[in-house]
Amino acid sequence: MKIIVVGGGRVVYFLSRSFTSKGHSVTIVSRDAEECQWFARRLKATIILGDGSFPRILDDAGADNADLVLAITPRDEDNLIICQIAERRFGVPRTVAVVSDPDNETVFPKLGVKNVVSITRILSTLIEEQAGVEELTNLLALAEGRVNIAELELTKECPVLGLPLAEITLPESALIACVLRGKDVIVPHGATTLSVGDRVVLVTVPETHGKAVRMLTGEA
Amino acid sequence: MNEKKSETEYIVIAGCGRLGAYLANQLSRQGHSVVMIDVDDAKFRNLSAEFSGFRLEGDASELAMLKQAKADKADKLIAVTRDDNLNLAVAQIARVVLGVPVVVARVNDPQREAIFRELGVHTVCPLLLAHDDLMRRFAATAGLSLPAAEREMQP
Numbered sequence: 111m112k113i114i115v116v117g118g119g120r121v122v123y124f125l126s127r128s129f130t131s132k133g134h135s136v137t138i139v140s141r142d143a144e145e146c147q148w149f150a151r152r153l154k155a156t157i158i159l160g161d162g163s164f165p166r167i168l169d170d171a172g173a174d175n176a177d178l179v180l181a182i183t184p185r186d187e188d189n190l191i192i193c194q195i196a197e198r199r200f201g202v203p204r205t206v207a208v209v210s211d212p213d214n215e216t217v218f219p220k221l222g223v224k225n226v227v228s229i230t231r232i233l234s235t236l237i238e239e240q241a242g243v244e245e246l247t248n249l250l251a252l253a254e255g256r257v258n259i260a261e262l263e264l265t266k267e268c269p270v271l272g273l274p275l276a277e278i279t280l281p282e283s284a285l286i287a288c289v290l291r292g293k294d295v296i297v298p299h300g301a302t303t304l305s306v307g308d309r310v311v312l313v314t315v316p317e318t319h320g321k322a323v324r325m326l327t328g329e330a
Numbered sequence: 331m332n333e334k335k336s337e338t339e340y341i342v343i344a345g346c347g348r349l350g351a352y353l354a355n356q357l358s359r360q361g362h363s364v365v366m367i368d369v370d371d372a373k374f375r376n377l378s379a380e381f382s383g384f385r386l387e388g389d390a391s392e393l394a395m396l397k398q399a400k401a402d403k404a405d406k407l408i409a410v411t412r413d414d415n416l417n418l419a420v421a422q423i424a425r426v427v428l429g430v431p432v433v434v435a436r437v438n439d440p441q442r443e444a445i446f447r448e449l450g451v452h453t454v455c456p457l458l459l460a461h462d463d464l465m466r467r468f469a470a471t472a473g474l475s476l477p478a479a480e481r482e483m484q485p
Contacts, residue, residue: 163415165445187391187419191445198448213393221422 111135114171116162116192117182117208118145123152125180130154137171163191165199173200182208190214193223225254235316258319259287262326264308269328276300284322285313338362342404342430344390344420345411349436349456351376353408358383365399368411391419393427402428410436418442421451 113129115122116139126136126149136155139162140146146159160167162181173179179196181189186209193205206225207218218226235255250259264271270278275286275298288311289296289304296302304310314322339362343350346368355378358364364383368374371387388395390409401407407424409417414437421435437443437455446453 164441166441185415187413187415190419190422191415194449195445199445211392211394217393217423217427220427 111177112172112175113137114139114162114168114173114176114179114196114202115182116140116179116189117184118142119184122182123149125182126153126155137176139167139171163188163195165195168192168195168200173202176200176202177204178202179205180208181205184210186211186214190218190221190223193218194221197222227254231255256315258314258316260312260314260319260323261290262310262312262323264304264306264310264326266306267328268304268306268326270304270326271306272303274300275302275304278304278325280325281318281321283315284318287311287313339405340400340403341365341406341408342367342396342399342401342424344368344407344409344417345436346370346373346376346385347410347412348376350408350410351378351381353410354383355381365401365404367395367399391416391423393423396420396423396428401430404428404430406430406432406434408434408436412438414438414442418446418449418451421446422449425451 111134113134114137115126118140122138122140126138129136130153136153137158138149138153138155139158139160140149141161143159146157149155150157158167158171160170162168162183173196176196179193179202181192183189189207189209193207196202196205204225205223206227207223208227208229209215209218210230212228212231215226215228215231251257252259280286286298289298289302290309290311291305310326312322312326341357341362342365343354344367346354346366350366354364354366358381364381365386366374366377366383367386367388367390369387369389374385377385386395386399390396401424407421407430409420411417417435421433424430425433434452434454435446437446437453438457440455440458443453443455
């Protein structure tokens with residue numbers, strides 16, 4: 111895959127290093143001449159010095175045949191423009207804009223940039239989820255965080271022990287997909303009951319996640 | 331000056347530099363309600379004593395800031411900071427997300443004008459205006475044909 115990364119700093123360095131090690135061809139666009147030299151010495155990537163929000167610079171970076179453009183400058187508005195130019199002018203099939211302002215997760219798609227990653231939201235969700243419940247391990251977030259898969263260990267405080275699943279009214283769009291009991295893997299049905307020490311694999315959406323976890327743990 | 335005061339409009343301006351402040355002073359004097367947004371509150375000193383609108387310190391590219399300025403109720407929004415990408419982002423958010431009927435953005439670097447146009451943003455480029463004006467005068471004095479500004483800049 112041909113990837114263009116626009117931005118600077120250590121994140122760009124480590125990302126590019128990881129992309130090149132997986133065999134992708136990487137071009138970095140940075141406005142900082144010193145940083146460009148630093149990248150050039152350490153990475154097997156093409157380095158372009160310039161402002162990536164100029165079509166000419168994206169052209170130099172080979173946007174015409176890029177598969178992915180990642181805009182990760184510190185300024186949301188620059189990342190918006192970079193992705194818009196990449197998509198409209200050069201027909202890049204996939205662009206990703208990294209943003210600080212979480213509102214831009216809903217604003218940018220309205221302006222044609224579909225893939226928006228909000229560092230602020232990812233970190234705050236992570237911290238909120240980890241802070242409350244220690245028995246909870248988040249396994250996976252799917253569909254840009256709209257579906258969450260978590261593993262939850264049931265302690266003796268859980269209010270749902272011994273009840274058949276059919277009687278546990280989880281919120282809508284929340285599902286116990288699997289129960290891990292010792293070495294057994296149980297795909298549950300309505301009559302399955304939960305016991306202490308069970309680990310349940312819980313599928314939720316962000317709106318119901320907290321409620322579902324509280325119902326199973328009994329924590330307020 | 332046209333003295334019709336029939337309609338007062340609600341106008342949001344992003345960027346209180348010389349151009350932004352001049353516009354704000356004029357529009358405010360004509361009786362329009364103006365909200366000025368700038369990240370640097372020292373820039374509000376560019377506003378004259380005649381300016382009777384509101385001043386908001388903050389980044390106009392934040393949706394929350396534009397909402398605080400009640401841009402969703404505005405008749406016009408003018409983005410005239412010295413940062414082209416900021417103007418372009420603010421203009422698009424105002425038009426597409428907030429539905430402001432008239433949106434104009436300043437282009438500082440004429441090389442970017444084509445991009446603004448491709449993204450459907452109405453622009454004003456002080457440099458091109460100055461260029462056109464000068465060329466017109468040169469043409470008038472020299473009796474030459476009127477050269478159009480070179481607007482189709484290469485990307």
